Amino acid sequence: MALDKPYLDVPGTTIFDADQSRKGYHLNQFCMSLMKAANREAFKRDERAYLDQWPMTEEQKQAVLARDLNRCIAAGGNIYFLAKIGATDGKSFQYMAASMTGMTQEQYAAMMLAGGRSPEGNRYIGEKN
Amino acid sequence: MALDKPYLDVPGTTIFDADQSRKGYHLNQFCMSLMKAANREAFKRDERAYLDQWPMTEEQKQAVLARDLNRCIAAGGNIYFLAKIGATDGKSFQYMAASMTGMTQEQYAAMMLAGGRSPEGNRYIGEKN
Amino acid sequence: MARITASVYTSHVPAIGAALDLGKSQEPYWQPLFKGYEPSKQWMADNTPDVIFLVYNDHATAFSLEMIPTFAIGTAASFTPADEGWGPRPVPQVIGHPELAAHIAQSVIQDDFDLTIVNKMDVDHGLTVPMSLMFGQPGGPNPAWPCPVIPFAVNVVQYPVPSGKRCFMLGQAIRRAIESFDQPLKVQIWGTGGMSHQLQGPRAGLINQPFDNAFLDRLIADPAGQAAVPHIDYVREAGSEGIELVMWLIARGAMADVAGGPAPTVRHRFYHVPASNTAVGHLILENN
Amino acid sequence: MARITASVYTSHVPAIGAALDLGKSQEPYWQPLFKGYEPSKQWMADNTPDVIFLVYNDHATAFSLEMIPTFAIGTAASFTPADEGWGPRPVPQVIGHPELAAHIAQSVIQDDFDLTIVNKMDVDHGLTVPMSLMFGQPGGPNPAWPCPVIPFAVNVVQYPVPSGKRCFMLGQAIRRAIESFDQPLKVQIWGTGGMSHQLQGPRAGLINQPFDNAFLDRLIADPAGQAAVPHIDYVREAGSEGIELVMWLIARGAMADVAGGPAPTVRHRFYHVPASNTAVGHLILENN
Numbered sequence A, B: 001m002a003l004d005k006p007y008l009d010v011p012g013t014t015i016f017d018a019d020q021s022r023k024g025y026h027l028n029q030f031c032m033s034l035m036k037a038a039n040r041e042a043f044k045r046d047e048r049a050y051l052d053q054w055p056m057t058e059e060q061k062q063a064v065l066a067r068d069l070n071r072c073i074a075a076g077g078n079i080y081f082l083a084k085i086g087a088t089d090g091k092s093f094q095y096m097a098a099s100m101t102g103m104t105q106e107q108y109a110a111m112m113l114a115g116g117r118s119p120e121g122n123r124y125i126g127e128k129n
Numbered sequence C, D: 001m002a003r004i005t006a007s008v009y010t011s012h013v014p015a016i017g018a019a020l021d022l023g024k025s026q027e028p029y030w031q032p033l034f035k036g037y038e039p040s041k042q043w044m045a046d047n048t049p050d051v052i053f054l055v056y057n058d059h060a061t062a063f064s065l066e067m068i069p070t071f072a073i074g075t076a077a078s079f080t081p082a083d084e085g086w087g088p089r090p091v092p093q094v095i096g097h098p099e100l101a102a103h104i105a106q107s108v109i110q111d112d113f114d115l116t117i118v119n120k121m122d123v124d125h126g127l128t129v130p131m132s133l134m135f136g137q138p139g140g141p142n143p144a145w146p147c148p149v150i151p152f153a154v155n156v157v158q159y160p161v162p163s164g165k166r167c168f169m170l171g172q173a174i175r176r177a178i179e180s181f182d183q184p185l186k187v188q189i190w191g192t193g194g195m196s197h198q199l200q201g202p203r204a205g206l207i208n209q210p211f212d213n214a215f216l217d218r219l220i221a222d223p224a225g226q227a228a229v230p231h232i233d234y235v236r237e238a239g240s241e242g243i244e245l246v247m248w249l250i251a252r253g254a255m256a257d258v259a260g261g262p263a264p265t266v267r268h269r270f271y272h273v274p275a276s277n278t279a280v281g282h283l284i285l286e287n288n
């Protein structure tokens, strides 16, 4: 691996670097296309057909169809791009964020109201709480 | 004038700086459109109608119609953009360059073969030869 | 000559824009947040500048992965609020200041900053939410923002983003550029984004109040020290999107004390958790 | 680790591409010019690198006035020869080296160079003419360029372009980046554009042979000194488009002697007037 990556030991976090960007290029550019209202409609009409217009991997397409943002991120997606899928679905950013944490939206919203997720135990992979 | 311009005393030369770029924005973006074959054909079919699609000044349009590159440059044109008009006309870069010097293309080509225009007397406006 | 009168720092959470646009600002969830910006709106009314130099980041709106500029300065006459997928925010066009923007671009490029000059760009919530927070929502028969804005977009989407040190140095170059402009303009410089937040992955929702408050303290009193903090500390302590805070260092670097002048006055300071997924921080520093 | 084996410098006049593409290279006008590149083609065959880092400028092709990056690095897998208004040149796709390009981008951004990362870009004569000159025209049933290329585009269209000093410093950062890449690649760095020429206005056709030859001398023996020469000297002495020569300083800055190593060997030097509107200069420097 050629890039120096000091950020690989942060738990639950994928830094969008050049390697991720290359892997996710077409996935993210597909998301970008959803900034046009006509494309949002075409996607909603037939998601699979719309996705098949992009040279994405099958895993990327399945992750989008399943609305599994963690899988999308593992496949090279960046959250600012992926947010446009949520916007197309009429979902809030908080809904999307919650969906990645394994919490219900209510649980996640309650955590945020109580001051958010603590950094304690969340700084290093394998760190004790 | 807010920009520092140390290059205003070079004879026969217009430096394409931010002020020129702002002045020539639509002229240059019109030229850029000629990089597509379909637009080249539309321009050739009806030059005036094609130009009228761009928010250019009348002076800019007249300078293009007259193929007067010096006038185009005075109106904010940049030579790399303007060259696309010559390409559309099937003219060489040397033809275009000659057209700005007041020489015929033959005279200009002969000057280049003889070693080009001398810098002597061409460094400062008003400088003696 | 032009001069920098003050710097303003604020988060630019998109949900704040949505709350304002949908008339929710008086709801209990949002009320404490907007209350924190009431003194700011009064201060802006009393201290409206001639131009705002607004440092923000684009969130995959104007810039896709086709081109990712580290630093991009908007030199256009106007900038349209973007459709980020929910339709454009109902706020006015942003009017630019092409002459000052071009002057700053020329000056800082000659000062060894490798800017990208942008003449066509839609602006997203990163720019319009701070405008709404500081000015309120423009209304009436001729709604318009009260002054022109020079958008300055920083890449914080694809790693590596510019270092805190680089951002702080850039701010110093921007101050020199503004002070060499030959019109007597009052200019504010705004740094936006942050504070602690993470929008992605199982760690989403991270908030670090001690980090945020220490950042605010140090931004005021020891900005050069804060500028030396490496990216990884922001990621680890303030969340992957907390890295946006490096943009505050551009605005801070443009203040007079960094060039040997007097320390700024802290006119307002505010901190609130949460706004959607994010901690919200806000400062107003006046040059003396 | 990767290392820089040599640097190559050459003009990139579009008429040279047209002469090659139209089969005019044996005409009396062009014959002396192409003869000067015969040793270069042999040298390239004997010293084909694994990757070329190719510094050039875009001529209002990939970049319009919408976005003008000072420095743009191409990190894509391939780049298509552009239609510059005469139809695309009949030359192969340019294959990139995304891994090395991304590594260099990350390294030099962290070294305080504010690059724009480009993942989609057509390449114009500024890049393809040097390829044709050094490799000849690829032919046969599977024509392809012999090695991958990382395009690196420098703004020399809208003033201010980066200073010679900045370009020279960037070359040094690129060398550090390449030498920290963990694959044993032989890399060449090319600087293109120039020499003296002016394409615009009543002064079009300017050629300054003494300036050009002094530039070549000093690029070899005193590059740091040459890097201190201000823009205005290039404009006045070498024509408004002669400013392209600052790009040669990026390649030169990446050579070993600048970092305290041994002086390079001058493998080839060539100078010719005219090619269309332009003086043509060419150097090959090998690291020792």
Ligand SMILES: [Fe+3]
Pocket (backbone or CB within 6 Å): C012, C057, C059, C126, C193, C194, C244
């Ligand atoms: Fe943001």
Ligand SMILES: [Fe+3]
Pocket (backbone or CB within 6 Å): D012, D057, D059, D126, D193, D194, D244
């Ligand atoms: Fe060129």
